[in-house]
Amino acid sequence: xxxxxxxxxxxxGFLGVVVCAFAVWQEMNPGYRRYQREFRRLIEERFGPERAxxxxxxxxxxxxxxxxxxxxxxxxxxxxxxxxxxxxxLPYRTHSKKxxxxxxxxxxxxxxxxxxxxxxxxxxxxxxxxKDWEEPLLDTTLAKDYRVREKWAFVxxxxxxxxxxxxxxxxxxxxxxxxKLIREKGCRACHIINGRGGTIGPDLxxxxxxxxxxxxxxxxxxxxxxxxxxxxxLQSPKSFSPDTVMPDFGFKSHEAMAIALVLMSWxxxxxxxxxLPGVVRKDVPTPEELERERTMREGEGKFFVEKTxxxxxxxxxxxxxxxxxxxxxxxxxxxxxxxxxxxxxxxFLMNPTGTMQVVLSKQIQLTDEEKREAxxxxxxxxxxxxxxxxxxxxxx
Ligand code: HEC
Ligand code: HEC
Ligand code: HEC
Ligand code: HEC
Ligand code: HEC
Numbered sequence: 316x317x318x319x320x321x322x323x324x325x326x327x328g329f330l331g332v333v334v335c336a337f338a339v340w341q342e343m344n345p346g347y348r349r350y351q352r353e354f355r356r357l358i359e360e361r362f363g364p365e366r367a368x369x370x371x372x373x374x375x376x377x378x379x380x381x382x383x384x385x386x387x388x389x390x391x392x393x394x395x396x397x398x399x400x401x402x403x404x405l406p407y408r409t410h411s412k413k414x415x416x417x418x419x420x421x422x423x424x425x426x427x428x429x430x431x432x433x434x435x436x437x438x439x440x441x442x443x444x445x446k447d448w449e450e451p452l453l454d455t456t457l458a459k460d461y462r463v464r465e466k467w468a469f470v471x472x473x474x475x476x477x478x479x480x481x482x483x484x485x486x487x488x489x490x491x492x493x494x495k496l497i498r499e500k501g502c503r504a505c506h507i508i509n510g511r512g513g514t515i516g517p518d519l520x521x522x523x524x525x526x527x528x529x530x531x532x533x534x535x536x537x538x539x540x541x542x543x544x545x546x547x548x549l550q551s552p553k554s555f556s557p558d559t560v561m562p563d564f565g566f567k568s569h570e571a572m573a574i575a576l577v578l579m580s581w582x583x584x585x586x587x588x589x590x591l592p593g594v595v596r597k598d599v600p601t602p603e604e605l606e607r608e609r610t611m612r613e614g615e616g617k618f619f620v621e622k623t624x625x626x627x628x629x630x631x632x633x634x635x636x637x638x639x640x641x642x643x644x645x646x647x648x649x650x651x652x653x654x655x656x657x658x659x660x661x662x663f664l665m666n667p668t669g670t671m672q673v674v675l676s677k678q679i680q681l682t683d684e685e686k687r688e689a690x691x692x693x694x695x696x697x698x699x700x701x702x703x704x705x706x707x708x709x710x711x
Contacts, residue, residue, distance in 0.1 A: 347374065347390035347436045354393040354407055361399070374436055377424045381587035386424035386433035388441060395420060413486060423590060428473050429453055460538065463572055465489045475580035477591055480509075480599070490580070493573035498604070500564055500638045504611045504620045511600070513612045515621065516561060523582030531555070545575035562626040564638065610634035618692055619645070622679055632699035633692075642670070649697035661690050 351372060359367035375389040394400035394407040401409045410420075414428065426433045431452040435441040443451035453469035465471070471487040475494075478484045482498075483491050503512035506519045525541070532539040534554055535547055547554070549571040552561040566574070600608070611620050616633030619625050627641035635645075643651060652660040656668065664686050667675050675681060681689065 345438050347387075350391040350406060351393065357400075357403065357407055376434075377420060379422070379424050379587075379590075381589050382585070384424065384426075384433060386426050387436050388425040388429075388431065388433065389420070390436050391438075391441070392425075426450070427477070427586065427590070428470055430469075430473065461542070461572065462568075463489070464569070468572070468576060472576045472580045475577060476582065476584050477586060479581065481592070489573045490577055492570065493575075493577035496566075496570055496574055497577060501611060501620075501625070501636070503608050504625070505561065511605075511608065513620075516559075519578065519581065521581055521583060522578040523580055542575055542579055545578050546571045549574055560621070560623050562623050564626070607634065607636065611636070615695065616692065618688060622681065622685070622689075624679070624689075627674075630693075630696050632696045632703055645693055646696045646700040648693045660693060664690055664693075 351370070355367050355370045358370050371393065374387055375393075376385045376387045377389065378385050389395060392406045392410075394403055395410045396415075397409050399409070400407055403409070418428070424433065425431070429452055430450040431443045432440055432445070432448055432450075439445060441452075442454070453467075453473065455466045457469050458466050461468075465488065468489050471484075471490045474484055474487045475490045478487070482494060497508070502508065502519070505513045505515035506517065507514065508519050510520065522545075527541040527544075530541060530544045532544060535543045537543045544555075546568070549564075550566055550568070551563055552559045553563065611617065611625070611634065614634050616630045616635040619628065619630050619633070619635050624630075624645070625635050625637050627637060627639055629635060629637045629640060629644040630646050631644050632646040649660050652658070652663045656663050663671075665683070
């Protein structure tokens with residue numbers, strides 16, 4: 316008798332522990348049912364019992380047929396397409412209209428823009444806070460961690476996975492800034508991007524797919540991620556690879572972030588053709604851009620790109636364009652150097668003073684032969700400059 320009671324007490328205690336553990340576990344892994352109950356209550360409060368009766372029950376899912384992928388986020392995010400829940404708490408809030416205007420959820424689902432684990436119906440799993448899940452929800456805390464002003468900067472990165480060939484995407488400001496800088500700073504002089512560009516640096520076309528393990532994070536003080544590496548490298552290429560010729564463009568942290576987001580968006584994602592914007596399928600350059608890129612890479616002035624003089628100097632008559640224009644236009648150096656320094660260009664470059672003394676001793680090392688090549692090219696540039704000028708004057 317006694318021992319049976321003891322067993323019962325023991326069993327009851329054990330059950331109690333199990334129930335408690337289950338409750339704690341449920342609290343930490345809330346499933347969709349709890350949110351559906353609360354949603355029904357919310358709708359009843361706001362719109363009455365009739366509409367509450369119409370709220371969905373059971374797993375909700377969007378099946379993206381062509382990708383054979385399901386997003387069940389709407390099992391909890393129940394108000395996405397409702398009117399009148401704009402000020403409700405998450406996850407019940409109405410979705411802002413703008414992103415869904417061109418991307419109706421029936422066709423696009425949620426995860427192409429937001430990340431997360433589409434088929435999960437419990438919170439930590441769905442938001443991708445699970446080990447080894449590669450595409451966590453790109454939520455606003457991520458933006459906080461990286462101190463970006465745009466709360467949804469990381470969603471913009473995903474916009475660009477589909478919209479990579481457009482110059483500008485309405486609604487993706489920080490990504491647009493990154494794309495503009497990549498175009499203007501002449502990255503293509505040294506890097507192939509979408510099949511076009513130079514080969515001094517690595518091909519960047521699928522930069523977002525590179526294996527994070529191949530990078531060294533010892534210099535990263537923030538998060539040891541590829542994104543953080545990209546930001547650091549863009550701001551100071553030499554601290555990551557001391558011998559690199561990649562220039563320090565003096566990017567502000569906001570600009571480096573914008574470029575890094577674009578670089579990270581350049582990855583191969585299996586997206587069905589019917590979900591890719593059709594208008595522009597290729598990165599179509601204007602004819603002027605093509606010509607400028609070609610001239611910088613292959614033209615007579617390519618020396619000034621390869622040696623990175625173009626970071627600071629235009630050589631206008633050879634088609635070399637500097638983004639910073641820190642130094643004078645070298646097309647005029649033949650007549651300018653004597654005026655500025657009281658000696659010939661040859662003498663100046665062989666034994667420079669001022670800024671160029673620092674540049675040529677610290678930043679760019681040239682052999683005497685390379686210096687003579689620079690002088691030869693600058694004389695050519697000057698002749699061309701004069702020719703172009705007289706041609707312009709002789710025009711009616
Ligand atoms: C089990 C319920 C549940 C599921 C399933 C779920 N969510 Fe959530 N979601 C929530 C809750 C609760 C919040 C608000 C609290 C929070 O942010 O943790 C939220 C917040 C969010 C936010 C706002 C984050 C922020 O930083 O403000 C986004 C975006 C989001 N969810 C997207 C998704 C996507 C995409 C999916 C599908 C992959 C999904 N959710 C699936 C419950 C869920
Ligand atoms: C075309 C891309 C796109 C799709 C598809 C998309 N969203 Fe969003 N979503 C955004 C953007 C951009 C924002 C933030 C800016 C805004 O609110 O306009 C956002 C914001 C959110 C928020 C935060 C709302 C808030 O007020 O803080 C939640 C939650 C969310 N989305 C859930 C979803 C769910 C669930 C789906 C699928 C049913 C979905 N989204 C589909 C782009 C998208
Ligand atoms: C899964 C791929 C995909 C993602 C992710 C995506 N879009 Fe789109 N977007 C499209 C497609 C496809 C269209 C063309 C819609 C149609 O078929 O009419 C489009 C159209 C647009 C348009 C209308 C003008 C145009 O270029 O056709 C804008 C603006 C736009 N998207 C912005 C965004 C923004 C901002 C985001 C991120 C919040 C985003 N897109 C995310 C595929 C995508
Ligand atoms: C003068 C040539 C030159 C220019 C201009 C240049 N780069 Fe580079 N870049 C290099 C070289 C060389 C490397 C390889 C060594 C290194 O990591 O710095 C490199 C490396 C990189 C890497 C790392 C690639 C990897 O995964 O290892 C990225 C990303 C990059 N450059 C982006 C850019 C961007 C964006 C621009 C324009 C704003 C740019 N580069 C302009 C020469 C250049
Ligand atoms: C970091 C910026 C920077 C780089 C890189 C740079 N220069 Fe300069 N350079 C200057 C500045 C600034 C001047 C103006 C003179 C001064 O302030 O001392 C100058 C002046 C010159 C002059 C004299 C021009 C004149 O009109 O008087 C020549 C020639 C010259 N640089 C050649 C070069 C060559 C060749 C390279 C590449 C091997 C190069 N520079 C790289 C900043 C730079």
